[in-house]
Amino acid sequence: MxxxxxxxxxxxxxxxxxxxxxxxxxxxxxxxxxxxxxxxxxxxxxxxxxxxxxxxxxxxxxxxxxxxxxxxxxGDLEGVNYEDMTYEGYAPCGIAVLVECSSDNKNRIVAEVRHAFSKYNGSLGTSGSVAYMFTSLGVIEMAEGADEEQVMEVALEAGADDIVTHEDGTVEVTCPPAEYVALMGAFEQAGMAVANSEVTKRAENEIALSQDDAEKVMKLIDALEDLDDVVEVFSNADFPESAFEAQS
The missing domain is CATH 1.10.10.200 (Integrase, N-terminal zinc-binding domain)
Structure with missing residues (x-):
């Protein structure tokens, strides 16, 4: 589809x-x-x-x-020990935000995340307040010119959930995170080129934003992404394309 x-x-x-x-x-x-x-x-x-x-x-x-x-x-090399942690909250306009971090100082990163939410008119929530809105999944984007039928055949046999052909002609395969490595291996064995792939989180339902509201939400997300210990930031915002043009 x-x-x-x-x-x-x-x-x-x-x-x-x-x-x-x-x-x-x-x-x-x-x-x-x-x-x-x-x-x-x-x-x-x-x-x-x-x-x-x-x-x-x-x-x-x-x-x-x-x-x-x-x-x-x-442990074969000495180094700082990092701990994974996730923070949840809301950006302006009720946008849900999930912040994944990896830090050697939990007190520092929670203070920095809380400050970013406060500064840009958001609010840091409690554990579980927005996480339920997101689904973890593996996403594999096939290289341009991929045969959709071949992609479907290989993907479904290797545990994919869905295959989608997008408006720009790219073919995207999604799967449970546990099947991601096997799926990547199946495409490799079939000699099929992958353009991009990752295990990520996506909101089940997105909220469309106006240009003005998008800029407000982006200020918070940008501030969070700029923190040294932040690895990924996810939201359920549906940004207008003009918002990215204004940012570039």
Missing amino acids: AGHSKWANIKHRKAAQDAKRGKLFTKHIREITVAAREGGGDLDSNAALRIAVDKALGVNMTRDTVERAIKRGT
Whole structure:
């Protein structure tokens, strides 16, 4: 089935986010380190680590840097110990916001997150206040020119939930997070190129925003993303494309 412009919205948002993140590598290193610490350094048996490494390589991180991050997580190298934590709250206009962090100082990051919410007219909520609005899923975007029938055949056999052809011609496959590594392996074995992939969270229902309201919400999200210990920020905002043009 044909996808709606939501996918373009997500891509615009992520492109704007990545373009302004001078500390992107640091965030990926932390994600790899935490995954290795919690599940071990074997990519084949640690799906979270495999996902983190794929994301890091996708932004051109060197394999040497990746391997050092894994060794730091498994204790083979000395380093700071990071802990994963998630904060929930609301941006202006009742927009739900989920903030995933990795920090060596829980008191510092909660103070910084609370300050950002307060400064930009949001409010930090309690655990569970907005998390239920989001679904975790693996998302795989096939390279341009992919054969939709072949994608469907491989994807459904490997545990995919849905295959969507979007307005720009790209084919997107979604799956449960637990099936992500197997699905990526199936596409690799079939010789099919993947353009982008990640395990992420998406809101089940989005709230469309006007240009003015979008700018208010973006100020908070940008402030959160600029925090050193913040890894990802998710919201249920449906931003107008003009909001990204104004930001660039």
